[in-house]
Amino acid sequence: MSAGVLEVRDVQKSFGAVTAAKDISVSVPKGAIYSLIGSNGAGKTTFVNMVTGYIKPDSGEINFGSRNIAGLAPRLITRLGIHRSFQIAQLCNELTVEENMLLAGAIHHDERLSFFRHAHSADARERAMATLERFHIAEHRNRLIPELSGGVKKLLDIAMAMAGETQVMLLDEPTSGVAADEKFPIMDLVIEALRAEGVTVIFVEHDMEIVTRYSERVLAFYDGQIIADDTPDEVLLDEKVQRYVTGGPA
Amino acid sequence: MRYILFLYAAIAFVVLAAGSIILPDWAMFLFAMALAKGLVCLGIVAMMRGGVVSFGQGLYYCIGAYTATLAANLWGVSDIFALTLFSSVVCLIVGMIFGPMLATYRGIFFAMLTLALSMVLYGTLSKMSVIGGSDGLNIGSPTFLGWAPEGRDLQTALYIYVVAIVVITGTLMRIYFDSEQGLITLATRDNELRVEYLGASVRKVMAYNYTFAAVLGGLGGTIAVVALGHVDPEFAFWTTSGEFVFVAILAGYMSVPAVFVAAIILEVVRSFSNLYFPNTWQLSLGIFLLIVIVTLPNGLGSLLSRRKGGKT
Ligand SMILES: Nc1ncnc2c1ncn2[C@@H]1O[C@H](COP(=O)(O)OP(=O)(O)O)[C@@H](O)[C@H]1O
Ligand SMILES: [Mg+2]
Numbered sequence: 325m326s327a328g329v330l331e332v333r334d335v336q337k338s339f340g341a342v343t344a345a346k347d348i349s350v351s352v353p354k355g356a357i358y359s360l361i362g363s364n365g366a367g368k369t370t371f372v373n374m375v376t377g378y379i380k381p382d383s384g385e386i387n388f389g390s391r392n393i394a395g396l397a398p399r400l401i402t403r404l405g406i407h408r409s410f411q412i413a414q415l416c417n418e419l420t421v422e423e424n425m426l427l428a429g430a431i432h433h434d435e436r437l438s439f440f441r442h443a444h445s446a447d448a449r450e451r452a453m454a455t456l457e458r459f460h461i462a463e464h465r466n467r468l469i470p471e472l473s474g475g476v477k478k479l480l481d482i483a484m485a486m487a488g489e490t491q492v493m494l495l496d497e498p499t500s501g502v503a504a505d506e507k508f509p510i511m512d513l514v515i516e517a518l519r520a521e522g523v524t525v526i527f528v529e530h531d532m533e534i535v536t537r538y539s540e541r542v543l544a545f546y547d548g549q550i551i552a553d554d555t556p557d558e559v560l561l562d563e564k565v566q567r568y569v570t571g572g573p574a
Numbered sequence: 575m576r577y578i579l580f581l582y583a584a585i586a587f588v589v590l591a592a593g594s595i596i597l598p599d600w601a602m603f604l605f606a607m608a609l610a611k612g613l614v615c616l617g618i619v620a621m622m623r624g625g626v627v628s629f630g631q632g633l634y635y636c637i638g639a640y641t642a643t644l645a646a647n648l649w650g651v652s653d654i655f656a657l658t659l660f661s662s663v664v665c666l667i668v669g670m671i672f673g674p675m676l677a678t679y680r681g682i683f684f685a686m687l688t689l690a691l692s693m694v695l696y697g698t699l700s701k702m703s704v705i706g707g708s709d710g711l712n713i714g715s716p717t718f719l720g721w722a723p724e725g726r727d728l729q730t731a732l733y734i735y736v737v738a739i740v741v742i743t744g745t746l747m748r749i750y751f752d753s754e755q756g757l758i759t760l761a762t763r764d765n766e767l768r769v770e771y772l773g774a775s776v777r778k779v780m781a782y783n784y785t786f787a788a789v790l791g792g793l794g795g796t797i798a799v800v801a802l803g804h805v806d807p808e809f810a811f812w813t814t815s816g817e818f819v820f821v822a823i824l825a826g827y828m829s830v831p832a833v834f835v836a837a838i839i840l841e842v843v844r845s846f847s848n849l850y851f852p853n854t855w856q857l858s859l860g861i862f863l864l865i866v867i868v869t870l871p872n873g874l875g876s877l878l879s880r881r882k883g884g885k886t
Contacts, residue, residue, distance in 0.1 A: 399771070399772075399773050416761045418760070419757075427772065428772050430758060431769070432773065438753060438754040440753055443752060443753055487772070488772070
């Protein structure tokens with residue numbers, strides 16, 4: 325394997341008797357778009373959690389550039405340029421959509437004057453609005469989070485993760501909790517925005533149509549292991565994938 | 575938009591300072607004490623914005639008061655500016671020591687640990703007869719850059735000094751609350767995971783707020799001891815801290831002026847109830863707080879703030 329931007333080597337993770345990651349090795353080239361498939365409990369979220377620092381692997385290496393980031397705190401990994409979204413959108417419910425976006429901007433802003441610089445300055449709001457517009461959610465800017473639809477929450481979650489200098493973006497089930505007719509528009513928007521900035525993307529997805537349409541390579545998880553790592557067409561034809569993941573020929 | 579804030583600050587200063595002309599001595603003293611305690615409560619509000627409540631702010635109120643008193647008695651410092659500066663620096667240092675340690679605790683654990691620290695100080699001071707034990711210490715009248723007023727002049731000077739400190743720190747805290755760090759604090763109370771995954775340190779946020787609150791507590795303690803002329807370990811007792819929390823909850827976390835309004839309400843209710851119903855004033859306060867919590871869950875401040883509120 326040639327050196328990718330993200331190199332995962334022999335990563336293991338157990339929770340008591342459950343092995344959530346077994347000999348996981350992956351190499352993701354810069355700018356690639358990968359998808360992770362697998363039934364519930366296969367270890368997809370665990371993979372995302374290990375790469376982003378929420379869970380420390382028991383052993384193995386996660387190399388980002390020249391650095392082994394396995395076990396670093398989420399905030400440090402974020403600072404290095406690996407960002408993520410969540411299976412259940414993580415937003416601040418007492419803040420408006422715009423304030424959530426301002427928050428993301430504020431954290432990525434230069435820290436030195438941060439006790440003085442107004443969080444709602446014209447500058448900051450302009451930047452926040454630009455991102456909200458890019459994700460087509462600017463019209464909701466003054467609403468509080470609990471009033472939003474699932475799709476808007478997901479988009480905001482991803483938009484916030486894009487506020488920094490994102491090099492790798494991991495999206496955990498970006499279309500779960502989203503109305504069926506919103507799934508493709510949302511993926512179109514998100515993938516286009518990420519591709520435009522040359523971001524390397526890894527997304528978890530259950531819908532095989534979305535997987536084939538948006539990813540160039542698929543990692544199929546089963547029981548904490550990667551059972552297939554290939555192009556979408558090849559993976560969907562794989563016998564083990566059909567047996568354990570898709571439940572029959574696609 | 576900052577100049578509007580400075581304009582409000584200037585108006586607040588003029589209005590409050592005008593009190594020195596109209597108010598009788600006893601009322602000026604009452605207001606000075608209320609404003610001094612309001613400073614301590616403002617510190618609790620700063621922590622509340624991050625989602626934690628300290629039940630031991632009496633710690634810094636007491637440290638501030640004792641530091642000023644000892645500086646006056648041991649080294650003969652009487653200048654109020656020097657006393658204020660000195661005790662704030664001491665509280666800053668103590669806050670910087672405990673802040674990072676307490677920053678990983680939340681909810682009842684944070685509340686109980688802060689309470690425990692203040693009670694340790696209370697216990698220690700009560701036993702230390704070198705510095706007065708449970709009787710405490712007296713402090714002489716302050717001077718103001720060499721000027722040594724007496725009688726009504728002293729009262730007035732002290733009152734104006736408190737008003738100035740309150741307006742300056744109130745303005746600074748408003749700037750902080752509105753700042754990027756202020757927004758990160760509000761987000762922390764809401765969703766720590768999100769904040770960490772955006773790349774900020776929640777622990778740092780908590781430590782900063784704790785440290786600011788320590789300095790505010792020290793400022794309040796210094797002014798209170800100078801106004802009263804006396805300090806004793808009760809400054810760190812849990813009922814004192816409890817009153818600060820009471821005011822902070824009454825005020826809510828949205829508005830700075832609301833904190834001082836709430837502090838004044840408490841002092842006024844206390845003096846009048848003491849006068850007319852000597853044994854039941856806590857009862858009237860309790861009922862008042864209940865009514866506020868039921869009708870204004872975000873405190874009095876939600877009347878003064880345009881912020882679209884969430885739940886608690
Ligand atoms: N924090 C945890 N504690 C204990 N078990 C966990 C934890 N996270 C995941 N698991 C277990 O690890 C396995 C993989 O889970 P997960 O990675 O969430 O699967 P997926 O996202 O593919 O549905 C499951 O059996 C799950 O129960
Ligand atoms: Mg999952």
